[in-house]
Amino acid sequence: xxxxxVDLDGAAALPTGHFQMTARIxxxxxxxxxxxxxxxxxxxGKTFAVEAALEALDTLPPTQRPQVCVLTFPSRPTMRxxxxxxxxxxxxxDTPSSRNRFDLTTKLIGLLTAxxxxxxxxxxxxxxGDCIELLRHLHDHPRTRFAxxxxxxxxxxxxxxxxxxxxxxxxxxxxxxxxxPAKVPSLMRRYHPIYQDAPDDLLLxxxxxxxxxxxxxxxxxxxxxxxxxxxxxxxTVDKTTVHNAYALLGGGLRD
Numbered sequence: 001x002x003x004x005x006v007d008l009d010g011a012a013a014l015p016t017g018h019f020q021m022t023a024r025i026x027x028x029x030x031x032x033x034x035x036x037x038x039x040x041x042x043x044x045g046k047t048f049a050v051e052a053a054l055e056a057l058d059t060l061p062p063t064q065r066p067q068v069c070v071l072t073f074p075s076r077p078t079m080r081x082x083x084x085x086x087x088x089x090x091x092x093x094d095t096p097s098s099r100n101r102f103d104l105t106t107k108l109i110g111l112l113t114a115x116x117x118x119x120x121x122x123x124x125x126x127x128x129g130d131c132i133e134l135l136r137h138l139h140d141h142p143r144t145r146f147a148x149x150x151x152x153x154x155x156x157x158x159x160x161x162x163x164x165x166x167x168x169x170x171x172x173x174x175x176x177x178x179x180x181p182a183k184v185p186s187l188m189r190r191y192h193p194i195y196q197d198a199p200d201d202l203l204l205x206x207x208x209x210x211x212x213x214x215x216x217x218x219x220x221x222x223x224x225x226x227x228x229x230x231x232x233x234x235x236t237v238d239k240t241t242v243h244n245a246y247a248l249l250g251g252g253l254r255d
Contacts, residue, residue: 010192014187023052025172027053028172033147035147035166036174037150037170038149039150040175071085076128078128083101084104086119105134112138116145116147118149119135119147120151121135132159181204184204188203194229197236202237206221229241
């Protein structure tokens with residue numbers, strides 16, 4: 001499994017609906033050589049879920065296992081930058097073979113005919129319309145066959161859905177959302193041992209005051225609270241531990 005944020009000892013992957021659906025979507029994209037989008041607010045677990053889904057592909061038989069290529073670009077990259085970066089990743093070379101975008105595109109079409117690949121574009125909200133069109137052109141070319149997954153934070157779907165040619169080709173889309181507050185107590189008890197015997201109202205207070213339904217914030221809080229529990233030889237968080245954690249995280253001491 002991918003590492004938890006802040007390398008949190010004792011934490012377990014939560015089998016939320018979003019986590020499980022991400023694995024299904026990645027498999028569907030690979031099976032159908034299709035295009036998909038996973039997006040949502042920062043800290044809601046998109047990256048962790050996608051990384052886990054990609055690792056699960058290693059369990060497939062060799063004949064069904066795609067070669068995975070993960071790309072991340074700076075804000076508003078050029079078409080040539082996207083083509084050059086993708087070619088470097090596919091060939092494993094650091095030296096661009098051409099400075100001409102059209103030449104790079106021709107080489108990419110040849111590489112993307114076989115073997116089966118899954119191309120993951122992280123932080124996809126940074127792409128321009130021209131870059132999205134380049135990737136769509138590569139994916140739609142009659143000689144190529146690969147799966148394409150866009151992953152992004154706030155504004156990702158707004159950027160991608162502005163391109164009608166892409167939007168009409170999205171085979172799977174999963175919008176991540178913060179955790180449902182009603183499910184937080186049971187999920188957190190599965191997440192880390194320090195919450196096993198904690199009362200619901202205490203865990204709901206943590207979510208309201210700090211966690212806000214995002215796994216990244218819960219991971220930071222849990223890392224701090226677990227350290228405090230270890231200092232006091234406590235197996236489970238209590239109100240004092242929670243209040244001290246708030247203070248260490250910039251929330252001030254709460255009376």
